[in-house]
Amino acid sequence: MSAPATERIGKIVAPVVVGALGLALWQFLVTVVKVSPVLLPGPEQIWQEWQDNSTAIREAFWITGTNALYGLVFGTVVGIVLAALAAWARLIDGMLAFVVAGLAVIPIVALAPVLNSMYGADSQYGRRAIAAIAAFVPVYVNTVRGLRQTTPQHRDLMHSYSASPWQTFRSLTLPSAAPFILTGIRVASSLAVISALVAEYFGGPRKGLGSFISTSAATSAYARAGAYVMAAIVLGLVAYVATVLLERLVQWRLPAGGTR
């Protein structure tokens, strides 16, 4: 067997082995050491709750997932557009710098109760807005940096071609920025999921994964809370994998190898 193939198998086998060992240790603590289910619900119990509540989990998964997706898309679009304006005019960059710095340090816990009551008890807009704000910051910051990656020589070249500003943007500035924008989106995807989830702890409709986690925990149904936490982890992973695939796709279309 060739070395790369061994390596690839190792990459898959190693985490599976670690996961299985962790699961075994968990089950061991619950069944042999007999740790109280209040302190540590067993994997079996959580699996049982998952099966019993599969419909509710699926619905909650979609609600939170949709909120996160709305937030991610909106935050990304606004982030890229504003970054393009900032890269185009120093003045706009200076004006936005403070706003972005402010948005970056707003804690979700501070904003969520306000927005949730503002939009009413049966609206998802507050959560989407929070996810959008969380997603906007990394996309904006990375895009601004990405749009400044063109080299003086490439700019000279475009100038020598008398390229219009739009042509220069489309065939030089944007492709140069693409890897940076994608890094921003990857970071934003995880943040959007976390924000959509956490925002549900602070009012609004009691339907998403976050709502059910807090409700279950409040009624001491720890195993059920565990099942919803698992669903939240799956959601986070789905978002992450989706953006990594997007990144791969763009890298394949626009390889950014070293040039001289």
Next chain:
Amino acid sequence: MSDTPPSLAKNADAGTDPAVDADQPSRSGRPGPAPTPFGSVDAVRVRGVTKTFGSRKNQVTALSEVDLTVPSGEFVALIGPSGCGKSTLMRLVADLEQPSDGSIEVFGKTATQARKDQDYGIAFQQAGLLPWRTVSGNIGLPLELHGASRAERKSRVAELVELVGLGDFAKSHPDQLSGGMQQRVAIARSLAERPRLLLMDEPFGALDEMTRERMQAELARIAQETGAAVIFVTHSIPEAVFLADRVVVMSARPGRITGQIVTGIAREVTRDQSLREDPAFFAKVTEVREALHGAPASGGAEER
């Protein structure tokens, strides 16, 4: 002296070594291009150009009172020490910088108009390829920007890829190519729109000696085939003599033209190894070196 290009006479005040002129009748071939037909304009006409950089307080004069004429089809090498403004002069012709004083005409137009009309092709020391585009995509970039049809672009790119000998690499990306191959792509790109003027800023400066010599031979062939005028910035004396019809020697602080040497190697002469070993070639290399150092060099003075 009858075969001296008019530009040389115009620049007689620029400090040409008298010994250079005395040597000219014994040249082996015709210097420069064939006489340009009546009414045709010079490729480049630089008159009294001064270029200063920096604030009023901290001003650096990159070029001072420079005159240079390049007739259509002539290959001119600009040579001089670092900071002599040779790259700046080329950038002024390309309209990448504006002169502080004096005038620049390219094919009888302003430099800006010539740039807008795509009258020149340009290549830099770094190939400057777009890493996300293939070799074909990079060569086709100027054609694409100027609205050439897909079919037109395809046939021209195929032609150019063959011209620079990269037929097998048309679909490769720049990071899969060696430095020399990348530079060939950059040269092909500069030729894409069949410019009558090529501006080259040390295009082989970053290459190893062997690749460099091969590229020089290729460029000489391409220049001969296309008949374009060339302004070639270099700091290598043998490179300048090997390629050019005329070597323009510059000095630093302030940058100005201090001498011009017609190599006397006709365009038709094949640029190959035998030329590099020709005693006449060595004589011209020595002549340029002496002009560069402002006095006869004492024996094997080192160039570059």
